[in-house]
Amino acid sequence: MSQWSGHARQALEGAGYRSSSPRAAVVDAVAELGCSVTAREISDLLVRRGQAVGLASIYRALDLLERLRLVQRFEVGEGAARYEPVQPGGEHHHHLVCESCGEVSAFEDPALERAIERLSSRVDYAVGAHDVTLRGECPACHAR
Protein backbone atom coordinates (compact mmCIF):
# COMPACT_ATOMS: atom_id res chain seq x y z
CA MET A 1 0.00 0.00 0.00
CA SER A 2 2.93 2.23 0.70
CA GLN A 3 3.97 1.38 -2.79
CA TRP A 4 0.79 2.99 -3.95
CA SER A 5 1.64 6.28 -2.32
CA GLY A 6 4.94 6.37 -4.19
CA HIS A 7 3.17 5.51 -7.40
CA ALA A 8 0.60 8.21 -6.82
CA ARG A 9 3.10 10.93 -6.01
CA GLN A 10 5.10 10.06 -9.05
CA ALA A 11 2.04 10.15 -11.25
CA LEU A 12 1.03 13.54 -9.85
CA GLU A 13 4.45 14.96 -10.45
CA GLY A 14 4.64 13.43 -13.92
CA ALA A 15 1.35 15.09 -14.81
CA GLY A 16 2.75 18.44 -13.81
CA TYR A 17 1.06 18.94 -10.48
CA ARG A 18 2.86 20.53 -7.60
CA SER A 19 3.71 18.39 -4.68
CA SER A 20 2.55 20.49 -1.80
CA SER A 21 2.48 19.09 1.67
CA PRO A 22 -1.32 19.16 2.07
CA ARG A 23 -1.66 17.12 -1.10
CA ALA A 24 1.03 14.70 0.01
CA ALA A 25 -0.70 14.33 3.35
CA VAL A 26 -3.92 13.35 1.61
CA VAL A 27 -2.08 10.79 -0.51
CA ASP A 28 -0.48 9.34 2.62
CA ALA A 29 -3.78 9.21 4.40
CA VAL A 30 -5.43 7.37 1.53
CA ALA A 31 -2.52 4.94 1.43
CA GLU A 32 -2.74 4.37 5.16
CA LEU A 33 -6.50 4.07 5.46
CA GLY A 34 -6.66 1.96 2.31
CA CYS A 35 -9.82 0.41 1.01
CA SER A 36 -12.98 2.46 1.36
CA VAL A 37 -12.21 5.86 2.81
CA THR A 38 -14.40 8.87 3.31
CA ALA A 39 -13.30 12.49 2.99
CA ARG A 40 -14.17 13.00 6.62
CA GLU A 41 -12.11 9.99 7.68
CA ILE A 42 -9.11 11.43 5.89
CA SER A 43 -9.70 14.77 7.57
CA ASP A 44 -9.99 13.15 10.99
CA LEU A 45 -6.79 11.20 10.55
CA LEU A 46 -4.90 14.30 9.47
CA VAL A 47 -6.28 16.32 12.37
CA ARG A 48 -5.21 13.61 14.81
CA ARG A 49 -1.77 13.73 13.27
CA GLY A 50 -1.55 17.47 13.56
CA GLN A 51 -1.40 17.84 9.77
CA ALA A 52 -4.90 19.20 9.36
CA VAL A 53 -5.90 19.96 5.77
CA GLY A 54 -9.04 21.89 4.87
CA LEU A 55 -11.92 19.71 3.76
CA ALA A 56 -12.13 21.61 0.50
CA SER A 57 -8.54 20.74 -0.29
CA ILE A 58 -9.17 17.12 0.56
CA TYR A 59 -12.03 17.04 -1.90
CA ARG A 60 -9.90 18.80 -4.49
CA ALA A 61 -7.07 16.33 -4.00
CA LEU A 62 -9.42 13.35 -4.24
CA ASP A 63 -10.97 14.81 -7.34
CA LEU A 64 -7.56 15.15 -8.92
CA LEU A 65 -6.54 11.64 -7.92
CA GLU A 66 -9.73 10.34 -9.43
CA ARG A 67 -9.16 12.13 -12.71
CA LEU A 68 -5.70 10.61 -12.88
CA ARG A 69 -7.27 7.24 -12.10
CA LEU A 70 -5.21 6.89 -8.96
CA VAL A 71 -8.27 6.41 -6.80
CA GLN A 72 -11.72 5.10 -7.53
CA ARG A 73 -14.80 6.71 -6.11
CA PHE A 74 -17.87 4.72 -5.14
CA GLU A 75 -20.88 4.95 -2.90
CA VAL A 76 -22.60 2.34 -0.83
CA GLY A 77 -25.60 4.42 0.12
CA GLU A 78 -24.76 6.32 3.27
CA GLY A 79 -24.75 9.67 1.57
CA ALA A 80 -20.99 9.97 1.67
CA ALA A 81 -18.68 9.07 -1.19
CA ARG A 82 -15.97 6.52 -0.57
CA TYR A 83 -12.59 6.39 -2.26
CA GLU A 84 -9.95 3.78 -2.56
CA PRO A 85 -6.48 3.53 -4.03
CA VAL A 86 -6.24 2.00 -7.50
CA GLN A 87 -3.39 -0.47 -7.61
CA PRO A 88 -1.00 0.05 -10.51
CA GLY A 89 -1.08 -3.67 -11.34
CA GLY A 90 -4.82 -3.57 -11.92
CA GLU A 91 -5.74 -5.93 -9.10
CA HIS A 92 -8.93 -4.88 -7.51
CA HIS A 93 -11.69 -6.05 -5.27
CA HIS A 94 -15.31 -5.36 -4.54
CA HIS A 95 -17.35 -4.70 -1.43
CA LEU A 96 -19.61 -6.35 1.05
CA VAL A 97 -21.77 -3.95 3.03
CA CYS A 98 -23.48 -4.92 6.26
CA GLU A 99 -26.99 -3.50 6.25
CA SER A 100 -27.15 -3.61 10.04
CA CYS A 101 -23.91 -2.04 11.19
CA GLY A 102 -22.65 -0.39 8.02
CA GLU A 103 -19.35 -2.23 8.00
CA VAL A 104 -17.71 -2.37 4.59
CA SER A 105 -15.38 -5.22 3.78
CA ALA A 106 -13.68 -6.41 0.64
CA PHE A 107 -13.47 -9.55 -1.42
CA GLU A 108 -11.97 -10.66 -4.71
CA ASP A 109 -13.32 -13.22 -7.10
CA PRO A 110 -11.65 -14.16 -10.37
CA ALA A 111 -14.73 -15.96 -11.66
CA LEU A 112 -16.77 -12.81 -11.17
CA GLU A 113 -14.15 -10.76 -12.96
CA ARG A 114 -14.23 -13.14 -15.89
CA ALA A 115 -18.00 -12.98 -16.10
CA ILE A 116 -17.85 -9.19 -16.11
CA GLU A 117 -15.13 -9.15 -18.72
CA ARG A 118 -17.09 -11.37 -21.06
CA LEU A 119 -20.16 -9.30 -20.48
CA SER A 120 -18.31 -6.04 -21.09
CA SER A 121 -17.31 -7.14 -24.55
CA ARG A 122 -20.89 -7.99 -25.38
CA VAL A 123 -22.65 -4.74 -24.46
CA ASP A 124 -22.69 -1.70 -26.70
CA TYR A 125 -20.98 0.55 -24.20
CA ALA A 126 -17.21 0.97 -24.11
CA VAL A 127 -16.83 -0.29 -20.55
CA GLY A 128 -13.89 1.12 -18.65
CA ALA A 129 -14.66 0.18 -15.07
CA HIS A 130 -17.11 -1.73 -12.97
CA ASP A 131 -18.07 -2.21 -9.41
CA VAL A 132 -20.01 -4.80 -7.52
CA THR A 133 -21.62 -4.42 -4.11
CA LEU A 134 -23.02 -7.28 -2.09
CA ARG A 135 -25.38 -6.35 0.72
CA GLY A 136 -26.38 -8.39 3.70
CA GLU A 137 -25.41 -9.06 7.27
CA CYS A 138 -21.89 -9.41 8.53
CA PRO A 139 -21.11 -12.45 10.70
CA ALA A 140 -21.22 -10.39 13.89
CA CYS A 141 -24.66 -8.95 13.21
CA HIS A 142 -25.93 -12.24 11.92
CA ALA A 143 -25.01 -14.01 15.15
CA ARG A 144 -27.55 -11.95 17.11
Added chain:
Amino acid sequence: MSQWSGHARQALEGAGYRSSSPRAAVVDAVAELGCSVTAREISDLLVRRGQAVGLASIYRALDLLERLRLVQRFEVGEGAARYEPVQPGGEHHHHLVCESCGEVSAFEDPALERAIERLSSRVDYAVGAHDVTLRGECPACHAR
Protein backbone atom coordinates in the same frame (compact mmCIF):
# COMPACT_ATOMS: atom_id res chain seq x y z
CA MET B 1 -44.79 -2.89 -14.66
CA SER B 2 -48.38 -2.05 -13.98
CA GLN B 3 -48.47 -5.41 -12.31
CA TRP B 4 -45.84 -4.12 -9.96
CA SER B 5 -47.99 -1.21 -8.84
CA GLY B 6 -50.78 -3.62 -7.93
CA HIS B 7 -48.33 -5.81 -6.08
CA ALA B 8 -46.92 -2.82 -4.23
CA ARG B 9 -50.28 -1.42 -3.19
CA GLN B 10 -51.36 -4.79 -1.95
CA ALA B 11 -48.18 -5.21 0.05
CA LEU B 12 -48.60 -1.77 1.60
CA GLU B 13 -52.16 -2.49 2.57
CA GLY B 14 -51.26 -5.92 3.87
CA ALA B 15 -48.60 -4.39 6.09
CA GLY B 16 -51.21 -2.09 7.61
CA TYR B 17 -50.34 1.16 5.87
CA ARG B 18 -53.05 3.56 4.83
CA SER B 19 -53.63 4.02 1.17
CA SER B 20 -53.62 7.74 0.76
CA SER B 21 -53.67 9.29 -2.65
CA PRO B 22 -50.23 10.92 -2.39
CA ARG B 23 -48.72 7.53 -1.60
CA ALA B 24 -50.63 5.86 -4.40
CA ALA B 25 -49.45 8.56 -6.78
CA VAL B 26 -45.83 7.85 -5.87
CA VAL B 27 -46.34 4.14 -6.44
CA ASP B 28 -47.86 4.84 -9.82
CA ALA B 29 -45.06 7.17 -10.76
CA VAL B 30 -42.43 4.58 -9.85
CA ALA B 31 -44.31 1.99 -11.86
CA GLU B 32 -44.54 4.31 -14.83
CA LEU B 33 -41.01 5.64 -14.78
CA GLY B 34 -39.63 2.18 -14.07
CA CYS B 35 -35.95 1.44 -13.88
CA SER B 36 -33.75 4.03 -12.24
CA VAL B 37 -35.84 6.90 -10.95
CA THR B 38 -34.89 9.89 -8.89
CA ALA B 39 -37.06 11.56 -6.25
CA ARG B 40 -37.03 14.71 -8.32
CA GLU B 41 -38.11 12.85 -11.44
CA ILE B 42 -41.07 11.45 -9.56
CA SER B 43 -41.93 14.89 -8.30
CA ASP B 44 -41.69 16.38 -11.78
CA LEU B 45 -43.94 13.73 -13.25
CA LEU B 46 -46.53 14.26 -10.55
CA VAL B 47 -46.43 18.02 -10.98
CA ARG B 48 -46.92 17.66 -14.72
CA ARG B 49 -49.91 15.46 -14.01
CA GLY B 50 -51.42 17.92 -11.59
CA GLN B 51 -51.04 15.46 -8.71
CA ALA B 52 -48.17 17.25 -7.02
CA VAL B 53 -46.88 15.56 -3.87
CA GLY B 54 -44.46 17.25 -1.47
CA LEU B 55 -40.87 16.13 -1.88
CA ALA B 56 -40.75 15.09 1.76
CA SER B 57 -43.69 12.75 1.25
CA ILE B 58 -42.04 11.30 -1.82
CA TYR B 59 -38.95 10.52 0.21
CA ARG B 60 -41.07 9.07 2.99
CA ALA B 61 -42.95 6.88 0.53
CA LEU B 62 -39.74 5.67 -1.10
CA ASP B 63 -38.27 4.95 2.28
CA LEU B 64 -41.28 2.87 3.19
CA LEU B 65 -41.22 1.02 -0.12
CA GLU B 66 -37.59 0.26 0.41
CA ARG B 67 -38.16 -1.12 3.89
CA LEU B 68 -40.84 -3.39 2.48
CA ARG B 69 -38.41 -4.39 -0.26
CA LEU B 70 -40.72 -3.13 -2.95
CA VAL B 71 -38.09 -0.86 -4.39
CA GLN B 72 -34.33 -1.00 -4.36
CA ARG B 73 -32.24 2.08 -3.82
CA PHE B 74 -28.88 2.60 -5.48
CA GLU B 75 -26.53 5.37 -6.47
CA VAL B 76 -24.38 5.78 -9.51
CA GLY B 77 -22.43 8.75 -8.27
CA GLU B 78 -24.34 11.86 -9.27
CA GLY B 79 -25.21 12.78 -5.75
CA ALA B 80 -28.83 11.72 -6.13
CA ALA B 81 -30.22 8.35 -5.06
CA ARG B 82 -32.00 6.24 -7.66
CA TYR B 83 -34.81 3.82 -7.00
CA GLU B 84 -36.34 1.06 -8.99
CA PRO B 85 -39.24 -1.33 -8.59
CA VAL B 86 -38.38 -4.79 -7.31
CA GLN B 87 -40.22 -7.38 -9.36
CA PRO B 88 -42.12 -9.94 -7.32
CA GLY B 89 -40.67 -12.76 -9.41
CA GLY B 90 -37.14 -11.79 -8.49
CA GLU B 91 -35.99 -10.94 -12.03
CA HIS B 92 -33.62 -8.07 -11.96
CA HIS B 93 -31.00 -6.28 -13.95
CA HIS B 94 -27.98 -4.10 -13.46
CA HIS B 95 -26.78 -0.79 -14.83
CA LEU B 96 -24.49 0.74 -17.38
CA VAL B 97 -23.60 4.36 -16.69
CA CYS B 98 -22.16 6.64 -19.34
CA GLU B 99 -19.39 8.70 -17.80
CA SER B 100 -19.78 11.38 -20.46
CA CYS B 101 -23.48 12.08 -20.61
CA GLY B 102 -24.72 10.39 -17.46
CA GLU B 103 -27.17 8.13 -19.25
CA VAL B 104 -28.13 5.06 -17.24
CA SER B 105 -29.22 1.93 -19.07
CA ALA B 106 -29.93 -1.61 -18.00
CA PHE B 107 -28.74 -5.09 -18.86
CA GLU B 108 -29.27 -8.61 -17.62
CA ASP B 109 -26.77 -11.42 -17.62
CA PRO B 110 -27.50 -14.87 -16.29
CA ALA B 111 -23.83 -15.86 -16.24
CA LEU B 112 -23.07 -12.89 -14.03
CA GLU B 113 -25.94 -13.78 -11.71
CA ARG B 114 -24.62 -17.32 -11.42
CA ALA B 115 -21.13 -16.08 -10.58
CA ILE B 116 -22.56 -13.82 -7.88
CA GLU B 117 -24.70 -16.59 -6.49
CA ARG B 118 -21.79 -18.95 -6.17
CA LEU B 119 -19.72 -16.23 -4.63
CA SER B 120 -22.46 -15.29 -2.16
CA SER B 121 -22.50 -18.75 -0.73
CA ARG B 122 -18.77 -18.65 -0.21
CA VAL B 123 -18.38 -15.40 1.73
CA ASP B 124 -19.04 -15.11 5.44
CA TYR B 125 -21.78 -12.52 5.06
CA ALA B 126 -25.42 -13.48 4.73
CA VAL B 127 -25.87 -11.86 1.35
CA GLY B 128 -29.36 -10.63 0.61
CA ALA B 129 -28.87 -8.39 -2.40
CA HIS B 130 -26.27 -7.25 -4.82
CA ASP B 131 -25.74 -4.69 -7.47
CA VAL B 132 -23.35 -4.26 -10.32
CA THR B 133 -22.51 -1.06 -12.14
CA LEU B 134 -20.54 -0.89 -15.36
CA ARG B 135 -19.09 2.48 -16.27
CA GLY B 136 -17.92 3.67 -19.63
CA GLU B 137 -19.12 5.48 -22.70
CA CYS B 138 -22.45 4.97 -24.34
CA PRO B 139 -22.47 4.38 -28.10
CA ALA B 140 -23.55 7.96 -28.82
CA CYS B 141 -20.74 9.53 -26.80
CA HIS B 142 -18.24 7.02 -28.08
CA ALA B 143 -18.99 7.93 -31.69
CA ARG B 144 -17.66 11.46 -31.14
Added chain:
DNA sequence: GTGAATGCAAACTCTTTGCATGACT
Protein backbone atom coordinates in the same frame (compact mmCIF):
# COMPACT_ATOMS: atom_id res chain seq x y z
C1' DG C 1 -62.64 10.60 16.85
C1' DT C 2 -58.05 9.02 16.69
C1' DG C 3 -53.79 8.12 14.92
C1' DA C 4 -51.32 8.12 10.75
C1' DA C 5 -49.86 10.77 6.61
C1' DT C 6 -49.12 15.17 4.44
C1' DG C 7 -47.02 19.68 3.35
C1' DC C 8 -44.22 23.25 4.35
C1' DA C 9 -40.21 25.18 6.02
C1' DA C 10 -36.23 24.78 8.59
C1' DA C 11 -32.31 21.95 9.56
C1' DC C 12 -28.55 18.85 8.23
C1' DT C 13 -24.96 16.63 5.67
C1' DC C 14 -21.96 16.26 2.06
C1' DT C 15 -19.74 18.62 -1.57
C1' DT C 16 -18.43 22.54 -4.48
C1' DT C 17 -17.07 27.30 -5.44
C1' DG C 18 -15.32 32.28 -4.90
C1' DC C 19 -11.79 34.76 -3.43
C1' DA C 20 -7.92 36.47 -0.96
C1' DT C 21 -3.62 34.57 0.94
C1' DG C 22 0.32 31.79 0.81
C1' DA C 23 3.60 28.43 -1.31
C1' DC C 24 6.19 25.85 -4.98
C1' DT C 25 9.30 26.18 -9.20
Added chain:
DNA sequence: AGTCATGCAAAGAGTTTGCATTCAC
Protein backbone atom coordinates in the same frame (compact mmCIF):
# COMPACT_ATOMS: atom_id res chain seq x y z
C1' DA D 1 7.60 36.68 -10.47
C1' DG D 2 4.15 33.96 -11.85
C1' DT D 3 1.17 30.30 -11.02
C1' DC D 4 -0.89 26.97 -8.85
C1' DA D 5 -2.75 25.33 -4.39
C1' DT D 6 -4.75 26.31 0.05
C1' DG D 7 -8.09 27.78 3.54
C1' DC D 8 -12.08 29.79 4.89
C1' DA D 9 -16.58 30.88 4.43
C1' DA D 10 -20.56 30.99 1.69
C1' DA D 11 -23.33 28.69 -1.59
C1' DG D 12 -25.62 24.44 -3.46
C1' DA D 13 -27.79 20.04 -3.81
C1' DG D 14 -30.10 16.25 -1.86
C1' DT D 15 -32.35 14.47 1.99
C1' DT D 16 -34.39 14.50 6.65
C1' DT D 17 -37.08 16.31 10.45
C1' DG D 18 -40.45 19.19 13.39
C1' DC D 19 -44.87 20.56 13.63
C1' DA D 20 -49.47 21.96 12.66
C1' DT D 21 -53.11 20.42 9.53
C1' DT D 22 -55.69 17.01 7.01
C1' DC D 23 -57.31 12.59 5.92
C1' DA D 24 -58.21 7.55 6.20
C1' DC D 25 -60.23 4.16 8.90
